Amino acid sequence: xxxxxxxxxxxIAAGVLGLIYGGFSFTKATHDIKLGPIELSVKEKESVNxxxxxxxxxxxxxxxxxxxGGKKG
Numbered sequence: 001x002x003x004x005x006x007x008x009x010x011x012i013a014a015g016v017l018g019l020i021y022g023g024f025s026f027t028k029a030t031h032d033i034k035l036g037p038i039e040l041s042v043k044e045k046e047s048v049n050x051x052x053x054x055x056x057x058x059x060x061x062x063x064x065x066x067x068x069g070g071k072k073g
Contacts, residue, residue, distance in 0.1 A: 008065030015058030018050040 025047040033040040 002070055004065055004069035008062040008069055011058045011062030011065065013062075015055045015060075015062060018055035018058065019052065021050075023047060023049040 025045060027043050027045050029041055029043050031040075031042040
């Protein structure tokens with residue numbers, strides 16, 4: 001399997017996951033403070049929404065790579 005077809009399959013999988021879940025969230029550590037024996041850290045939860053058009057676009061682009069990516073003219 002050539003790299004173009006692998007990228008196509010990954011795009012399709014990412015597009016389907018984007019449509020199913022609609023986004024993802026992650027935790028970001030923003031501040032670490034150390035005052036002697038006391039340590040404080042602040043963590044923020046960030047969320048990213050994946051638009052429906054982006055998921056559909058990834059599926060279409062992945063399908064196009066799978067169909068036409070391996071052909072040599």
